Amino acid sequence: MANLRHLLPYMARYRLSLLIGLCCAIIGATVSTLSPYVLRLAVDELSTGTILLSSLTRYGGLLLIIALADGLFKFFQRMLIIGTSYAVENDLRRALFARYMQLDQSFFSQNHTGDLMARATNDLSAIRQLLGPGINGSATALFTFSAAALLMLFVNVPLALIVLLLMPLTTLIFILVGNRMRRTFTKVQDQFGTLSTRVQENFSGIRTIKAYAQEEAELAVFAADNAHYRTLSMRYMVLSGALWPLMTLGLGIVAALVLLVGGRLVVAGQLTIGQLAQFNAYLVMLSFPMIMLGWVVSLVQQAAASMDRLLEVLTRKPAITNPEVAIPLPHPRGEITLEGVGVRYTSERSDDRLSPRPAWMLHDISFHVPAGSSLALVGATGAGKTTLVNLLARVRDPDAGRVLIDGIDVRQLDLANLRRAISYVPQETFLFSRSLRENVAFGVDQADHAAIAHATTVSCLANDLDQFPDGIEAMVGERGLTLSGGQKQRVAIARAVLRNPAILVLDDALSSVDTHTSAQILTQLHELLRGRTSIIIAQRAATVRDADQIIVLHDGQIAEHGTHNELLQLGGHYTAMCRRELLEAELTD
Amino acid sequence: MSRGSSQRFDDDVVMGKAYDGRLLRRMAPFVAPYGRRLGLAIALLIGAALSEIIPPLLVQRAIDGPIQSGELNGLWGIFALYAGALLTTFTLRYSHSYLINSIGQSVMMDLRIYLFRHIQQLSLSFHDRNPVGRLLTRITNDVDALNEFLTSGMLLILADLVTLIGIILVMFLLNWRLALISLAIMPILALIVTIYQRVMRATYRLIRQRLAMINAYLNEQISGVLVTQLFGREAPSQDYFANMSADYLQANMRSVLYFAIFMPTVQLMAAIATAALLWGGGVGVLGGWASLGMLIAFVQYTQRAFEPIRNLAERYTILQAAMASAERIVGVIDTQAEIRDPDEPVTLPTPVRGTIELRDVVFGYDPHEPVLKGITLTIPAGQAVAIVGATGAGKSSLVGLLARFYDPQEGVITLDGIDIRHLRQRDLRRHIASVPQDPICFSGTIATNIRLHSTEIGDAQMRKAAETVNAATFIERLPGGYGYEVRERGANLSLGQRQLLAFARALAFNPEVLLILDEATSSVDTATEALIQEALARMLRGRTSIVIAHRLSTIRHVDRIVVLDKGRVVEDGSHDELLARQGFYSRLYRLQFAAQQVEG
Numbered sequence A: 001m002a003n004l005r006h007l008l009p010y011m012a013r014y015r016l017s018l019l020i021g022l023c024c025a026i027i028g029a030t031v032s033t034l035s036p037y038v039l040r041l042a043v044d045e046l047s048t049g050t051i052l053l054s055s056l057t058r059y060g061g062l063l064l065i066i067a068l069a070d071g072l073f074k075f076f077q078r079m080l081i082i083g084t085s086y087a088v089e090n091d092l093r094r095a096l097f098a099r100y101m102q103l104d105q106s107f108f109s110q111n112h113t114g115d116l117m118a119r120a121t122n123d124l125s126a127i128r129q130l131l132g133p134g135i136n137g138s139a140t141a142l143f144t145f146s147a148a149a150l151l152m153l154f155v156n157v158p159l160a161l162i163v164l165l166l167m168p169l170t171t172l173i174f175i176l177v178g179n180r181m182r183r184t185f186t187k188v189q190d191q192f193g194t195l196s197t198r199v200q201e202n203f204s205g206i207r208t209i210k211a212y213a214q215e216e217a218e219l220a221v222f223a224a225d226n227a228h229y230r231t232l233s234m235r236y237m238v239l240s241g242a243l244w245p246l247m248t249l250g251l252g253i254v255a256a257l258v259l260l261v262g263g264r265l266v267v268a269g270q271l272t273i274g275q276l277a278q279f280n281a282y283l284v285m286l287s288f289p290m291i292m293l294g295w296v297v298s299l300v301q302q303a304a305a306s307m308d309r310l311l312e313v314l315t316r317k318p319a320i321t322n323p324e325v326a327i328p329l330p331h332p333r334g335e336i337t338l339e340g341v342g343v344r345y346t347s348e349r350s351d352d353r354l355s356p357r358p359a360w361m362l363h364d365i366s367f368h369v370p371a372g373s374s375l376a377l378v379g380a381t382g383a384g385k386t387t388l389v390n391l392l393a394r395v396r397d398p399d400a401g402r403v404l405i406d407g408i409d410v411r412q413l414d415l416a417n418l419r420r421a422i423s424y425v426p427q428e429t430f431l432f433s434r435s436l437r438e439n440v441a442f443g444v445d446q447a448d449h450a451a452i453a454h455a456t457t458v459s460c461l462a463n464d465l466d467q468f469p470d471g472i473e474a475m476v477g478e479r480g481l482t483l484s485g486g487q488k489q490r491v492a493i494a495r496a497v498l499r500n501p502a503i504l505v506l507d508d509a510l511s512s513v514d515t516h517t518s519a520q521i522l523t524q525l526h527e528l529l530r531g532r533t534s535i536i537i538a539q540r541a542a543t544v545r546d547a548d549q550i551i552v553l554h555d556g557q558i559a560e561h562g563t564h565n566e567l568l569q570l571g572g573h574y575t576a577m578c579r580r581e582l583l584e585a586e587l588t589d
Numbered sequence B: 001m002s003r004g005s006s007q008r009f010d011d012d013v014v015m016g017k018a019y020d021g022r023l024l025r026r027m028a029p030f031v032a033p034y035g036r037r038l039g040l041a042i043a044l045l046i047g048a049a050l051s052e053i054i055p056p057l058l059v060q061r062a063i064d065g066p067i068q069s070g071e072l073n074g075l076w077g078i079f080a081l082y083a084g085a086l087l088t089t090f091t092l093r094y095s096h097s098y099l100i101n102s103i104g105q106s107v108m109m110d111l112r113i114y115l116f117r118h119i120q121q122l123s124l125s126f127h128d129r130n131p132v133g134r135l136l137t138r139i140t141n142d143v144d145a146l147n148e149f150l151t152s153g154m155l156l157i158l159a160d161l162v163t164l165i166g167i168i169l170v171m172f173l174l175n176w177r178l179a180l181i182s183l184a185i186m187p188i189l190a191l192i193v194t195i196y197q198r199v200m201r202a203t204y205r206l207i208r209q210r211l212a213m214i215n216a217y218l219n220e221q222i223s224g225v226l227v228t229q230l231f232g233r234e235a236p237s238q239d240y241f242a243n244m245s246a247d248y249l250q251a252n253m254r255s256v257l258y259f260a261i262f263m264p265t266v267q268l269m270a271a272i273a274t275a276a277l278l279w280g281g282g283v284g285v286l287g288g289w290a291s292l293g294m295l296i297a298f299v300q301y302t303q304r305a306f307e308p309i310r311n312l313a314e315r316y317t318i319l320q321a322a323m324a325s326a327e328r329i330v331g332v333i334d335t336q337a338e339i340r341d342p343d344e345p346v347t348l349p350t351p352v353r354g355t356i357e358l359r360d361v362v363f364g365y366d367p368h369e370p371v372l373k374g375i376t377l378t379i380p381a382g383q384a385v386a387i388v389g390a391t392g393a394g395k396s397s398l399v400g401l402l403a404r405f406y407d408p409q410e411g412v413i414t415l416d417g418i419d420i421r422h423l424r425q426r427d428l429r430r431h432i433a434s435v436p437q438d439p440i441c442f443s444g445t446i447a448t449n450i451r452l453h454s455t456e457i458g459d460a461q462m463r464k465a466a467e468t469v470n471a472a473t474f475i476e477r478l479p480g481g482y483g484y485e486v487r488e489r490g491a492n493l494s495l496g497q498r499q500l501l502a503f504a505r506a507l508a509f510n511p512e513v514l515l516i517l518d519e520a521t522s523s524v525d526t527a528t529e530a531l532i533q534e535a536l537a538r539m540l541r542g543r544t545s546i547v548i549a550h551r552l553s554t555i556r557h558v559d560r561i562v563v564l565d566k567g568r569v570v571e572d573g574s575h576d577e578l579l580a581r582q583g584f585y586s587r588l589y590r591l592q593f594a595a596q597q598v599e600g
Ligand SMILES: Nc1ncnc2c1ncn2[C@@H]1O[C@H](COP(=O)(O)OP(=O)(O)OP(=O)(O)O)[C@@H](O)[C@H]1O
Pocket: A467, A481, A482, A483, A484, A485, A486, A487, A512, A513, A514, B128, B365, B366, B371, B389, B390, B391, B392, B393, B394, B395, B396, B397, B398, B437
């Protein structure tokens, strides 16, 4: 619960509103406790039969005035306190989003998208509930209770004690039952999360499910998850269903006792009927605040749990940050050096903690790419090519050695500058569900028509545009769903080209593009790449042979390094690779 | 960035009427199996509502009777009655709540499973149109909203009504003049509630709409965060998000304002009623047509009568949300799968041989924009065919038709002479395995990624498949081997590894006749690919196979090559025939091999 103090800085910005809101709560609560008092005066005068019509009118008027004043203060109280809660929620949401934008890939691979979404929605809303209705309600409850307590004690001590001692008991019921409830509720929610994830993954992979006619098997799993969810929910209902009736029962018993004891006091002449009526009115007035207080306790606990989840994100240090003294790189030349670079993926699973440190994924990698030259990376599936190029723009940092751009360790460079210098065409294309044009122009602040036209020409995307009714304004489906594999890749190429980078990284960027088109793209890229550094990862010899240097990765190390001709002389992996393609050519001739 | 996408969420934010009999009738079958329990729940609730009316009456009795007359013994009786009423209320309420919620849970479960089954069997064209997030909302939030309607919306309105009528009755029975006085304000209150509800309705819609936008944006941004980071677009994304969040805040503030006005106003109405009661009651007591106890009981009754009306605004919102959800759910349920099993399915003659024939097939995702423009093709059983062609030519679309993911607009596709539309989808797909262009991975172990949730595939078969595609090599090196936890979308595997997994999956399901490989190894290194091909060549003997590949080395073993261009077959024949033709294929071929041959 201590973690809730992290909310203080967010609330401090609105302290004036909160303070005034609380003052309104105090005044409002005090004023509202006066109306039972007025009722009592009226009833007492009535019971003794001494009342005049004019004083009845006066009491009625008083009640109205009290209600008006109370309403006015409640209005401001609500506006200020609840308003603040939304404002804080807004600030928190933005802070959370900003953090998401900064966090590194290892964070994202540990958390489901759905879970990260839930933090920005459900968890935030739990916290807002505490800050808004929670504070608002408990302020009203506490102040009303105190004011009413004073007035009651003033009237009759024994009766007041019954009310004041027993009423909080109902709050206690709430807290006790509530505690048990919450534990069950967490389980219910977790199971709900499982359910949602199941639905999400199933529908994302529907093509696969259908292709293998696995609908029934999936349904069976889903049904089992559902049954479990129902069982848990019912366990929760046993408790939660009892809660409200129990509270009503508790409050009712207090009321009955007041009637019993109060009635005897009246008969004994120690209490007037008006005072009994006053007590009755307080009981009604206090019952909601009592429930509210119990509710607040559970709000606090929920908010604390949610805050934990938020803090996990908010206090998580991004592994990749801008260095404190960042060296700017306004005019990158594009020289790349790797010195003794090593990478290993640590397993995030807790049960693997005992196992020894994972082996090096990449080990002792050193090479130099002069500005304006090209490097080709080849190697077996899973050899670590993608991991290696990801080091350049600091998608992650190496676990050993250094990566230098223009002779400066990338960890010292200004992150924005560094990433501006490099353009990636990633192996797996991610497109946003916006128009093609917006996707192509994604990486730049402003793009004029000519620049976009150039980028789509270089990437040969222009060839396909007339297939779409809206041309370049065509909307792209979720993750690029409505495009063919090659079209998606070429959008990504256009997107990278448009940025006009010093270093261009093509990670298997032509794998889904046919040979003809890819030859065309390569020729046009050749023009574009003059004077720029490029790194090309590919599985086809034709794509890599013209590179200034070629590196073959094998078992996490550089196995071969040189130009096409040099490597052919070596007769190693690279030669074998070329031979495989050649073989085909020779065989068929 | 445009906000053009907003209308796409309209579907999620429609606020329907508060009551729509048509929709309710559509939902009724889901509740029907629990009809008797529901009846019992309603009876319990009405009982509870009635027993709750008793206490103020007892207060009146106590004050006008024992207390004023000084007869203490009578007080015990009233106290006992009071306690009895409280216990009755408690029992009735608790059993109602448990019962109705157990019904609700059962209905929800039935509905979720029904929806899941239904959405799962809808055609891919439906899934292309509907983002996963939206479908998820149908199964989660929308079903929840209906549950709320069932457990607290509809029934509580009923209970409120019973309470209100009960109170009014009791009041009139006790003292009709006082009753009239305290009820005089009710119409005004009802008016206020109606106005408030109207105003809030628009605001709620706005809130929901903006929240939906925030969620959609958040989802996409989290999925694509790496792209945003690498392209340095964090700042614009943050600004955009801040704007959305501010819009949402503004909508919420509006609802706070309305509520802050509404609540005190209702309170004021209550005060007016009490004041009037005090005044009228006072006159009554003086005039002898009312008693003190009545006055006090009436004050309590008036306050209780206010509650249902005040609640109405909230209940109304629940109702509306439920109707909107019901509308969307019915919308999904009413969506017929475009690809359906025939009423009288034909069974394939056994043994299935695998002759495939396409006759004048015309197909477009949008019927007005054909992607395939008249394809006629016969693939004899056991033949290995390659489809090559420029990107976007329609290769993936073509093979998608074979598994009947989509139906062509014109033309027929037959398997062993039988129109595939006459077959049951299960039967058809059992004979086909296709490795798609984008490998799909699920979160779960490597093993479940290969065999999915099928119980028919044993460990041995699964491992065998992994070994055939050479995936076993990397799997065994992973910590945990086949038990290695794959993350969402296979984030902790390399793309080539994911392709191998998808490939292994296809083999594990052991298609009987047709194997379709849509660039199944485009990101796999050539050494592994060569190994796979050898294994495949053995496996595929006698089976029909269709291979799409851009790397011509991948299709070296095929019997026949079909060249597709802009949705038409432009060349068709063996490797040598096509080379001799000097057309598209020979150009392609030369492009790929000319360079190496010079040096070779
Ligand atoms: N789900 C879809 N909805 C709408 N249009 C689509 C969809 N899938 C593909 N298309 C369009 O259909 C055309 C053909 O796509 P298809 O995927 O069949 O091409 P392909 O020949 O496989 O290309 P590639 O070699 O690039 O994979 C493309 O113009 C593409 O934009």
